[in-house]
Amino acid sequence: MPRIDPMVRLLLLAIFLATVLPVGGRWAGIAQFVSNAAVFLLFLLNGLRLPRREVIAGIGKWRLLLPLVLFVYAAMPAAGWLLWQGTGQVLPPLLALGFLFLGTLPSTVQSATAYTSLAGGNVASSVVAAALLNLLGVFLTAPLFSLLAGGHAAAFDGGGLFKVIAILLLPFALGQALQGTLGGWVSGHRQLVTWMDRSSIAIAVYVAFSNAVRQGIWGRIDPAGWAGIAAGCAALLLFGYGASWLCGRAVGLERGDRIAMTFAGAQKSIAMGAPLATVLFPPAAAGVILLPTLAYHLAQLIIAAPLASRLKAHSPT
Template sequence: MGWTRILGGIDPLVRLLLITIFLATIVPVTGDGRAIARIVSDGAIFLLFLLNGLRLPRGDVLAGLRNARFLLPLVAWCFLAMGAAGWMLWQIGSAVLPAQVALGLLFLGILPSTVQSATAYSSLAGGNVAASVVAAAVLNVLGVFITAPLLALLAGTEAVGIDIGGLERIATILLLPFVIGQLAQGWAGGWVRSNRVLVSWADRTAIAIAVYVAFSGAVEQGLWTRVDALAWAALLGLVAVFLAIGFGGAWLCGGMLRLDRGDRIAFLFAGAQKSIALGAPLASVLFPPAVAGLLLLPVLVYHLLQLMLSAPLANRLNPQPGP
């Protein structure tokens, strides 16, 4: 098996993020360039959420909100149960990890689900794709409102440092473009949905820019010396525990709710996966790059491992696997 085939089997966003982290390590943005990079990052994030608003039909959001038996437990699982698991692992990780990296475990726990990969793996597993699309989209909309206040509540405002200015940045850079996109769907939504490849790469590029700026700040503050081999081992172990809680707990929760198999599969992937697409922009908006880069380490590790786990899991759950 050649390197081309190996790399071709890796999710494109993962490949792009690995390249981004490598570039931030060898050529981090420093000095006066940081202010310019932050402006570029904010602009890319604004575009990301504008595109999200344009392509998410309002009717789908409203339909998802009406499926309370599926959606309300999913919201509780994603933000409250996973948030509690994140809080527990943050407490454990604080003994062996740098403070900002340990806090990233809590941040990871209260992030919403992915949209694209949760839907893709739900489809691959034979789940309810419509429910998965709507659920993941609604969770991401709620995440803009819920994640930052919940982080401040669980970690304490002194530890997190979220103030009115931070909430204003969320409203301006995340919420405002999404609302504009929703209002402009009549004349631009069709173009966005018909150019999915271009829009998908615009999404990935915006996320990569946010990660690059955040990691540049962390590298300048000594990321690779502050997180030693023991800390990396501890981080991988804690994230593995998080994966077991996320996927195992979401599957058991769907069974306890007596969801049919299609909805249970949709609940699994929407409830267990966590979104780097919101995590990277939100961390970049709320925190200076040096803090955001460290905070995102658990999110990036979880994102990589969740994709590695989801593909074989989806194939196993599919009652009629393809050739």
């Protein structure tokens, strides 16, 4: 029996706890502060370990990186926009808007690289691509979402910009600046840092879903709504994996780089999505908007392993 990914278990636990024991009342403000502090820590750690040398060295692989960046920050947001428009009559408005938010997120880092390796792809290209996509995501995801959503979401105004700078960009920049001082500690305590990463994401999910539960999220989604979420995630997964593979072929990438592009292009990062949702959206909206991202994240992990095995089995000998 395949082992359940630890991040999946933590996410499910956070959703369960938020459902049966949502934080509220006078504790809500404290919980939000703790969530913001956890997000700050998460992006500080990201800044400490994101290898500048690998990103700079990989910039020269423009034949992979340029189409991949365009796919992740143009094609996938366009697909998310279409899903938002297409599901708006079936799903509650904020839930449908979650597909647009999902489409604007960057790729995963660890799982995209792991599955690229499992599929026999170019691991070095995958590391550089995922790192670059997440670096760009810190700057691009929030304004891109706000631009595409227009008046249907919280405007990316001065208040939103301040939150993103203070809770996302500032700790990331501090981490980059302190790499020479603390980078060795991070490298020497990988297990602890991974636990801190996962805990920060789980806290953000718990706080977001606590607010959603108190707003009655489970009663607001009927069976047709759940079917809409499943269908939307399936459509975006099919587009993400299929179109990124075909795009890699169209630009003439060799097979190893095409595999790297496929996983980096199709997978979406809950590590960026959960913290950004709690920072960008009002507490009552964050958990609802985040639900498609959580569903997509779980689904991508389920299909990634058999897909990687299939690609490996069909690799030229």
